[in-house]
Amino acid sequence: MWGQREQHCAAGGTREHNPEPEASVEGSDPAPASRRTMAPGRVDMCRMRGAVGTCAAAQATLCKATAGHRQLVLQLGGSADSPRLREERRKRSAEARELSSGLRCALLAGLRQAPASPEERRELERLWVLFLSALELFLQDLLRAHHLCQLFSLQGDGAAPLSTGLGNRRGGGPAQPPAAPRLEEEIEQVRAMLAEMESRANIPLWTVEATQPAGMGSTAAGVGQGGPRAGPCCRVL
């Protein structure tokens, strides 16, 4: 199913085989087992729900990847900084970028086809907005990483890292080629993705409402209890 989505995807992007999302698809999609037994008319609906489900799962995985990436960037320039750390950061970044490109294709495809129900549409829009936010955060972290890597270059012309209380500082690891060009490429890639997304889909922000309650107690205005509501809701500052 993921492969089908990729073929729909007009943009070049990465065509790598993504084991993770598929695995999560298997896990999270409730429909496949029962699909054979359902009437043909309802297959579409299940597929739709499945699409949303995969997107949601992919979004969760993307969040995890960006969180991990952020924690690694946090340690750049500190006492835990090492070539190994930077290598790990690069890996995480690649992972996040793959996930995001796949998710982008999926969302675009889902939005382009007329979805079965307005709830689906709303759900996809919500996921779209969440995806954009995640990408923005990721981009910000990449920019910071770029800045820090330049400031605390491990080649010797940069500054000495700070003693920040974290361990695992090992000066070993294979001799790394200068990582700056690759970082810049990463940043460019994410920027391009963001720009493309913003231009492709015209989804106004205010139509998306949170489904999570604020969880702060009495002072929280009754926010987003339950699923997304009908109609736009202008949140003017």
Added chain:
Amino acid sequence: MTVPRLDQGQRHRPRMAFLKKIEALMMEMQNPDTGIKTQTQRVMITNIPHAVAGNDILQWILQRLQIPQEEALHLGDLFVKYGYIYPLQEPKNLTLKTDGSLYRFQTPYFWPAQKWPADDTDYAIYLAKKNIKRKGVLEEYEKEHYNMLNQKINYKWDFVIMQAKEQYKAGKERKKADRYALDCQERAYWLVNRTPPGTLDVLEYGLDRVTDPNENKKKTLDVYRREIMYYQQSIMKTRVKSSVSLGGLVKYSEQFLSNDPILSGCLPSNPWLTDDPEFWDLNAKLVEIPTRMRVERWAFNFSELIQDPKGRQNFQLFLKKEFSGENLSFWEACEDLKYGDQAKVKEKAEEIYKLFLAPGARRWINIDGTTMGITVKGLKHPHRYVLDAAQTHIYMLMKKDSYGRYLKSPVYKEMLAKAVVPQQTVKKSSPFLFGRRTLRSSPSPIILRQQEEEAKAREAATTVDITQPWHRASPAPHQPVYTGTSAPPSPASQPHGTACPSPITVALGSTEGAGPSPGPFPSGAGRPRTAAMSLGRFLRRGCWSSPVFTTMSPKCSVVSHGKVQPLGGRERRLRADTRAVSSFFQIKTDAPLESQIHPIDSEEGENNHPRARKGSVKEVICPWESPMEEGRAG
């Protein structure tokens, strides 16, 4: 998704050159040989390395920068406040303690950056993380921020929660010491960038700037040209030496110290403390008898006098004796124009012109030719500040000329003698009652305004203007507008001119053809019209002799006028309307059709000029008026 805003200026964070300097020092501190020695912090059972003592930091700064102790301490304190070093034992207290208190260096990710402000989304994620870790651990101000952010970025709230969960999970995977250090770092970052209420926010820089300091502009010819223009304009700005301005401030403070109610106490008592509103009553805008301190303040400088309504009133009394009351009235009229209704600006400007500035105006003020020229030109397209030049001229005239004499005059001295010095009231000591009962508030603005108007009316009723002739016959219930002695209007000022020189009688003699008969006018309405007519004719005959002219023009007090209308053939009622006269001009509601606002038309003004110049002035016509209005004058 953050909505990118359209750049309409003032979106750029300013230069923060100090950041790079601090960073350089921070990095030097890491040097194993010349840097600061680190210790190990013991937190329960874990040992976390890289802690430094406050005293060590101070000593290092002293030694490295060779500055006095005080400066070094201040600098070290700033390092902590900016978030480059954070305290370990008292995280919320961002100061440098020079005892053995421990600090640690902040990771460069959390250093303040000029390019990137601390993001709201990040803060929301941090608070959500804190909430997930332990429910209810957020402080009050953090809860407020949380709720506010929930509303502000509600569309990405699901993402915030998701990300918070993931970051929390990622943190848990690390070993305990690292996790503790990371938590401390993040907490320190947010204590610096979202300061709790009551703490000084050192990173605050005021407004965003228009230009981007990070922009690398290629130095083209155009750029240089603009730079030159900018610097030339900066040079042209008026400058004052700081010694002079500071000297002025000191002088002002010394002079006004005794008058300041907070610094020097106020008599009878501070209403907020004793709940006794006598202070407000005694210092009302147009109180009958002002306080002594207030009257003494009028002698400090002219602006003190003119800004106090009571002072203005007293000054006007003096000016009337000197026959220059129209100056202050003009000034007040200009203020009304400046700060009044936008819709009425055009009308008011015209009225002021007709009353004060036009040649032959009833209350003509004496300004020089250049200013008059500028003003008349500006009045073709009137706006609020069109009379600024004239107003300034009159202001300076009053200040340089009349003010000095005023301070020596009996009017002022009398007021000073009359002024009251309130006794200080004893503060009632009933502490347990104070908290229970509701305290009085300061007087409501509506009531204040009513009181002011009543006071104005009262003043108008009691003062007498010796140059006001025809109010005698007016059937109005109150005696309006007479200042000074209540002498009967002198014959000389009667427009029906018993003692007027012959040209006037001739002029007046020929008024019968002009409309309503010049007999006694019960309503007083027609008379002014003929007065205007006769005045016009008188002037037309070229009798321009000023002494006669000055006696001719009646000087009405400002406050008495009910409905003033410009001359030029419209009905003018000089009935003293002593009911609430709040503004100088009131537009008559039942105006006859002919009394419309003249279109200010420059072309027609040009047509008019030759005619106007022919016989000095036909009537009091504004140069921009349309010619057809003339015919209605009779």
